[in-house]
Amino acid sequence: MSSLLQFSGHQHLRHRLVLSILSGKHVRIDKIRSDDKNPGLRDFEISLLRLLEKVTNGTIIEISVTGTAILLKPGIISGGALSHDCPLSRSIGYFLEPIVMLAPFAKTPLQLTLRGITTDEHDLSVDLFRTVTLPHLQLFGISDGLELRIKKRGAPPEGGGEVQLLCPIVKQVKTLNFVDPGKIKRIRGVAHAVRVNPQFSNRMIESSRSILNRYIPDIYLYSDVYKGDESGKSPGYALSLLAESTTSAIHCSEAIFKPGVAPEDIGLEAARALMAEVNLGGCVDRKHQIPVLLMMVLGSEDVGRCLMSEPTPRTIQFLRDVKQFFGTSFKIVAAEPGSSQLLYSCYGTGYVNANRTLA
Amino acid sequence: MDDRPHKAHRPAQSGAKAEKKDKGKGKEKQKGFNEKAFAPKSGRRADRQGRRTAERDQTRLHVPLVNRTPDDEPPPVIVAIVGPPGVGKTTLLKSLVRRYAKQTLNDVKGPVTVVSGKKRRLTFIECNNDLNSMIDIGKIADLVLLMIDGSFGFEMETFEFLNILQSHGFPKVIGILTHLDLIKKAATLRDTKKALKKRFWTEIYQGAKLFYLSGVLNGRYPDTEIMNLSRFVSVMKFRPLVFRNSHSYILADRLEDLTPRELVRTSKNKCDRTVTVYGYVRGTNLRMGTRVHIPGVGDLEMKSVTVLGDPCPMPDADSEKRRKLSEKKKLIIHAPMSDVGGVMYDKDAVWVNVPGSFTRGNTDIRQGEGEQMVMDLQDVGSTLEDAVAKSQIRLLGTSSKNLTVPNEDNVDMGDEDSDDLDLESLAGSDMEDDDSGIDSDPGDAEEGDDEDRTQDPRSTGRSSHRSGARTLPSSSKKQRNDIEYAESDSDLGDNDEDLDIGGRRVRFGEDDDHDIPSDEGEGEEEEEEEEEGDDGAVPRWKKNLAERAQSSFASSRKSRRKDWTKLIYATSLTPAEILQGEQEEGSGATEVEMDEEDFFQIKRTADAGQDEVLDQSKEALSAEELKKWEDEEMLESIRHLFITGDDNAAGDGEDGNEEGGAFGEEEDGDDSQDDEEGSAAADPEAARAAALAAKKEALKRKFDEQYDDPESSKLDFYEEKKDEMARQLALNRAEFEGIDAEARALVEGYRPGQYVRIELTDVPCELIENFDPSYPIVVGGLLPAEERFGFVQVRIKRHRWYARTLKNNDPLILSVGWRRFQTVPIYSLDDHSIRMRMLKYTPEHMHCYATFYGPVSLPNTGFCAFNSLSGETPGFRVSATGVVLDIDRSVKIVKKVKLTGVPYKIFKNTAFVKDMFNSALEVVKFEGANIRTVSGIRGQIKKAMPKPDGAFRATFEDKVLKSDIIFLRAWYSVQPRKFYNPVTSLLLSDKAHWTGMRLTGQVRRDEGLKTPLNVNSTYKRIERPPRRFNPLVVPKKLQASLPYASKPKLMAPQRAQTYLQKRAVVMEPEEKKAVALLQQIRALRKNQVARRKEKKDEKKVERQKKLAKEEAVKGEKEKEKRKEYMRVAGQKTKRAAEIEEGGGRSKRRKT
Incomplete structure (x- = not known):
């Protein structure tokens, strides 16, 4: 019944799966690393598919014998209390990102416990997720009871962290009209160091403050302490920073430990990355363009507008995929002639949470 | 003279003056508002008054709903005329059309659209008596004119229709009583009106509007009555209905078959058709990429949507100035399925009726556009083939030679030339996209183009006449090609924009931090132009192809940088390529050398990246990017982004510095650029000042408002919400105001009020074969969720007028959302919130749940269900x-x-139970399960026994009896049958007789089967023989060995009289006397009571007699009354029978 959409390549797998589940369109993705020496889906992708199967009811996932093609026939998003063990090849952030786009449209509020690596260099760390991604969802009226609890930290390679995501359900997301980036009024940050010298986090904070102090006085960088069993299995440390503007636009950055690099340098790196991000401007952080744009598409049948910096390659592909799944395209114009910031506006699809039970 | 007293004035005692004065006095008295007089006398009363006012205020409020229909150009209001056959629907429709459009329709079929006012159009549609049509009409009608035969009363269909309306959102309803002239007696008429009004009000709401139409004059209703009705229709206000406010839909007023004739012929009329439907978009925006559902046909794919010129346009600006609608505008009527205006759209042909003689040279009759067209068609001397042979087609615009004979340039050549620019500036890959874009151009233009070349191909005027040509199946390929070339000037506009933007880019180049527009691209373009100028005999396009491809790529990349929408949606570049182009310009410092190879470079990077890139949202931090931020100046440059930073002058200065510093070597003295920089620098200054002033003004206004009236600035919740909605609607309108129609359609879809042509593919051929315009064709847009299938749980209540109960697992026809389908529901009830328990039948007067398999609709969608849709069904059909x-x-x-x-x-608390299971394996499955005896002793299954198969050991809380039945209560899950059968009534030749799956009862009746009956389930008289207990016998031996206390002590009953019984009593004389006296007193008393009773009885009998007399009188009266009633009823039926015979109306079902 539902039309089938075809994609190829392992890239952009996550948002394609999410769009498929939300729109109900069947999707077939082939040529997944078909030219690779190690063809087919990776363990974390399989794990993601398993997680999606847990979150939904009636989803049929068919994986070809070689593992280079999958067919997804989405069911409904059921939510509920779930737990999932993430593989150590990717961090928890990889799994949280698609889940948080689905969870507001579930039948029952989601209480998902994920275990694995909480911070790594590829994906959003759970700190950023808690402090930046969730506030981005609050722009769309998904706020009451939205929470991420970091129960244990787990640094790569051994992991051992645990987080719990609590997400409420909504009937319909609000239309976004966010065009004023405002000015940055505060900077916050979380530094953590597990199974290493606790002074490391202070050293990171000190060094990043050396850059940030010049701008505003309202800077609080916390040192998050986890002890014993809560600190996971491997040593590690990282610093995540976020800058919030007067209109609560948030930009963030993060730096994590590397072998042979002093904590001070990590602190500096994070601060500089934050400056680079702030310099790009817009109301939405570059890392959060996709969830924000998705929620704009899913809004009521009104015009949503958002000011952002230039799209990342992922965002561009996402916009194209959204057009295929929902038939919605964005109008993207420079906010004002000459500025590098773009105004994304679209007409919402009027997506209503059909999974929600009445009474 | 002076001392003489004046005659005193005598005020008028009567007449106009006196009255006038009196009136004045009265007024004077009322002038002052005496607050005390109206103050409540008591506190309680004040409280009550206050509450009443508050309550009344609340009733005025409604849940604020967004109205998604635009105010400026709304679609026509759908006015449906519904009623049983013979009630005068067609007459009313004709009368109304006559009233609005001054035209008499002979044969009304399908929707008729007319202009009713300066801001309103109406689409009239008549609903036939088929239940399917009633359902479809009920879903789309904005206003229902519900016609009732006053001489007959309400009929079942009317009530059915009202119930359908209720479950699909209630549109406005105006009742119309007709045939009132058949009632001769004035008193009867009055009573009938009163009775019908009362019933109507209970059905709709108290005070619902009911019109009375008396008789028919000249085949129409009296003009005054119709005028009154039309006034009510024109001022009717509509509240958006939830379902229609979230779905787009179209009432098709025209239907064309576009399938190639040849295909139809070869497949013997059995191939799936390509069909276009025409109509106004209603509800919300119609978007491409969604599916549509036509009730009665099924889900269909939209191949294309085209906006056409409005066939029934609203009065434009010049007539807007008048207060009234001009007479000329009144004449517009659009009814393609009827024979209006002499143009009749048949299934596959258009018939044009021309008044007077339709001959050449007859110049005295003015010829309309359509007629002119037909005449021109007659003029054609050469066949299409010849015309094609003569026409010139060039492969590319720049190619010097046509494919056939050369021809002189005309207007179109100009167009094509401008196309060339377009083709050059765009990369080759774009061409395909552009072509595809052309397809969706207005269809009118396509046809108009062929006939008269001089006409502007973009103009879409009144298409009602011209669009006739579309129906001819001769829309051959050649013609199409030709059109496509002609149409591609839509790209021209885009190109112009591109160039414009390109020009602008230079001007605001310096505002962008990283953007240094390199001049090489422009230089190349110039060179290109020069080359174009002096091209010789060699076809221009062949000249140094590679260079040009490369340069065009580079240049296009630069110009594209601005048009993100086009880059993302209209090109096939990979995201990396899009950004690459951007970055090379932006961070020019890193890549100074950008020469001939840059084209290939892009490819390489893209290729290299493909393997490694992980699907990650956190982008790797590039070292260079970070290195930049080690620079103090760089850090200072973003100070203006923080609240502590000074935003104005500092920002600009830093921008300048930065460009000078970091990209110094790139900046060569470009004069024009500098100039523009200067102007731009001046501009922002002014702009900033203006912005500041505006801000100050706003603040001042806000302060003033708050200071003057602190109450008014605070809105209550209701007002706030309404305000918010209005703001959002204004934003919706404003956001896409400027952009061109095609891009707008891409972004926001087709707005309500636009007249569109929808091309549908794979339409069942039966729709065309059995097309009947009197059955409405509704094209309903589906939400993404509604295309899916699943189990739908509904709350259902059997209709109280439906005579039978609904049986579980019996097929039921549902009308949910747009769809009508038959499915098999399972009824259930919530059992203590623990489980959903299946029901065999729907409960009486109670809601229950039903679960069925079918297409999904959003929660909170109403539905109604039917057991049968056929008109022969006796009784009420909404089940x-x-x-x-x-x-x-x-x-x-x-x-x-x-x-x-x-x-x-049986042991003490343990028993061995058999006959419950068949094998030990089954027992194992139920180990630990709770069991119970009929007498209520609870127990548990313990373990299977080896010997009799399926026997087990169980423990109980008490000793069970051998006669006890032990049972295990278990729950077996049932699944609804996956049966979904859409009601494809429009595909039938006999549309009123759709048959679906038969009901269980029907099957049994048809097959002569009896209802299966389990003997053990029948209800029989329960016989409970008295239980006999045997006496306890203790054996003698045992008795002997028992201790005395435990020995049964058996004693025979006493036979002899006791002492008390057999003793003699001798009384003393005083005692004797006393006893005698007492006896006497008792006797007297007894006598007295008996006498009293006798008297009472007598009285009773008397009263009985009296009552009987009264009763007899009453009965007599009652008898009279009944006689009278029956007489009247007999007359009524007699008259009805006469009407039936005389009027030849179809059968009616009395309510």
Whole structure:
């Protein structure tokens, strides 16, 4: 019944799966690393598919014998209390990102416990997720009871962290009209160091403050302490920073430990990355363009507008995929002639949470 | 003279003056508002008054709803005329059309659109008596004119229709009583009106509007009555209905078959058709990429949507100035399926009726556009083939030679030339996209183009006449090609924009931090132009192709940088390529050398990246990017982004510095650029000042407002919400105001009020074969969720007028959302919130749940259900109504199963039970399960026994009896049958007789089967023989050995009289006397009571007699009354029978 959409390549797998589940369109993705020496889906992708199967009811996932093609026939998003063990090849952030786009449209509020690596260099760390991604969802009226609890930290390679995501359900997301980036009024940050010298986090904070102090006085960088069993299995440390503007636009950055690099340098790196991000401007952080744009598409049948910096390659592909799944395209114009910031506006699809039970 | 007293004035005692004065006095008295007089006398009363006012205020409020229909150009209001046959629907429709459009329709078919006012158009549609049509009409009508035969009364169809309306959102209803002239007696007429009005009001709401139409004059209703009705229709206000406010839909007023004739012929009329439907978009925006559902046909794919010129346009600006609608505008009427205006759209032809003689040279009759066209068609001397042979087609615009004979340039050549620029500036890959874009151009233009070349191909005027040509199946390929070339000037506009933007880019180049527009691209373009100028005999396009491809790529990349929308949606570049182009310009410092190879470079990077890139949202931090931020100046440059930073002058200065510093070597003295920089620098200054002033002004206004009236600035919740909605609607309108129609359609879809042509593919051929315009064709847009299938749980209640109960697992026809389909529901009830328990039948007067498999609709959608749709069904046909609650992919409905067994061996609390299971394996499955005896002793299954198969050991809380039946209560889950059968009534030749799956009862009746009956389930008289207990016999031996206390002590009953019984009593004389006296007193008393009773009885009898007399009188009266009533009823039926014979109307079902 539902039309089938075809994609190829392992890239952009996550948002394609999410769009498929939300729109109900069947999707077939082939040529997944078909030219690779190690063809087919990776363990974390399989794990993601398993997680999606847990979150939904009636989803049929068919994986070809070689593992280079999958067919997804989405069911409904059921939510509920779930737990999932993430593989150590990717961090928890990889799994949280698609889940948080689905969870507001579930039948029952989601209480998902994920275990694995909480911070790594590829994906959003759970700190950023808690402090930046969730506030981005609050722009769309998904706020009451939205929470991420970091129960244990787990640094790569051994992991051992645990987080719990609590997400409420909504009937319909609000239309976004966010065009004023405002000015940055505060900077916050979380530094953590597990199974290493606790002074490391202070050293990171000190060094990043050396850059940030010049701008505003309202800077609080916390040192998050986890002890014993809560600190996971491997040593590690990282610093995540976020800058919030007067209109609560948030930009963030993060730096994590590397072998042979002093904590001070990590602190500096994070601060500089934050400056680079702030310099790009817009109301939405570059890392959060996709969830924000998705929620704009899913809004009521009104015009949503958002000011952002230039799209990342992922965002561009996402916009194209959204057009295929929902038939919605964005109008993207420079906010004002000459500025590098773009105004994304679209007409919402009027997506209503059909999974929600009445009474 | 002076001392003489004046005659005193005598005021008028009567007449106009006196009255006038009196009036004045009265007024004077009322002038001052005496507050005390109206103050409540008591506190309680004040309280009550206050509450009443508050209550009244609340009733005025409604839940604020967004109205998604635009105010400026709304679609026509759908006015449906509904009623039983013979009630005068067609007459009313004709009368109304006559009133609005001054035209008499002979044969009304399908919707008729007319202009009714300066801001309103109306689409009239007549609903036939088929239930399917009533359902479809009920879903789309904005206003229902419900016609009732006053001489007959309400009929079943009317009530059915009202119930359908209720479950699909209630549109406005105006009742119309007709045939009132058949009632001769004035008193009867009055009574009838009163009775019908009362019933109507209970059905709709108290005070619902009911019109009376008396008789028919000249085949129409009296003009004054119609005028009154039309006034009510024109001022009617509509509240948006939830379902229609979230779905787009179209009432098709025209339908064309576009399937190639050849294909139809070869497949013997059996191939799927390509069909276009025409109509106004209503509800919300119609978007491409969604599916549509035509009730009665099924889900269909939209191939294309084209906006056409409005066939029934609203009065434009010049007539807007008048207060009234001009007479000229009144004449517009659009009814393609009827024979209006002499143009008749048949299934596959257009018939044009021309007044007077249709001959050449007849110049005295003015010829309309359509007629002119037909005449021109006659003029054609050469066939299409010849015309094609003569026409010139060039492969590319720049190619010097046509494919055939050369021809002189005309207007179109100009167009094509401008196309060339377009082709050059765009990369080759774009061409395909552009072509595809052309397809969706207005269809009118395509046809108009062929006939008269001089006409502007973009103009879409009144298409009602011209669009006739579309129906001719001769829309051959050649013609199409030609059109496409002509149409591609839509790209020209885009190109112009591109160039414009390119020009602008230079001007604001310096505002962008990283953007240094390199001049090489422009230089190349110039070179290109020069080359174009002096090209010789060699075809221009062949000249140094590679260079040009490369340069065009580079240049296009630069110009594209601005048009993100086009880059993302209209090109096939990979995201990396899009950004690459951007970055090379932006961070020019890193890549100074950008020469011939840059084209290939892009490819390489893209290729290299493909393998490694992980699907990650956190981008790797590039070292260079970070290195930049080690620079103090760089850090200072973003100070203006913080609240502490000074935003104005500092920002600009830093921008300048930065460009000078970091990209110094790139900046070469470009004069024009500098100039523009200067102007731009001046501009922002002014702009900033203006912005500041505006801000100050706003603040001042806000302060003033708050200071002057602190109350008014605070809005209550209702006002706030309404305000918010209005703001959002204004934003919706403003956001896409400027952009061109095609891009707008891409972004926001087709707005309500636009007249569109929808091309549908794979339409069942029966729709065309059995097309009947009197059945409405509704094209309903589906939400993404509604295309899916699943188990739908609904709350359902059997309709109280439906005579029978609904049986579980019996097919039921549902009308949910746009769809009508038959499915097999399972009824259930919530059992203590623990389980959903299946029901065999729907409960009486109560809601229950039903779960069925079918297409999903959103929760909170109302529905109504039918057991049969056919008109022959006696009685009320709406069998149930309800609302959708939940959607899922699995269901948990259970029914109770009781497994019974009997004990075959009993110990104290343990018993061995058999006959419950068949094998030990089954027992194992139920180990630990709770069991119970009929008498209520609870127990548990323990372990299977080896010997009799399926026997087990169980423990109980008490000793069970051998005669006890032991049972295990279990729950068996049932799944609804996956049966979905859409009601494809429009595909039938006999549309009123759709037959679906038969009901169980029907099947049994048809097959002559008896209802299966389990003997054990029949209700029989329960016989409970008295239980006999044997006496306890203790053996003698045992008795002997027992201790005395435990020995049974058996004693025979006493036979002899006791002492008390057999003693003699001798009384003393005083005692004797006393006893005698007492006896006497008793006797007297007895006598007295008996006498009293006798008297009472006598009185009773008397009263009885009296009552009987009264009763007899009463009965007499009652008899009279009944006689009178029956006489009247007899007359009525007699008259009805006469009417039936005389009027030849179809059968009616009396309510």
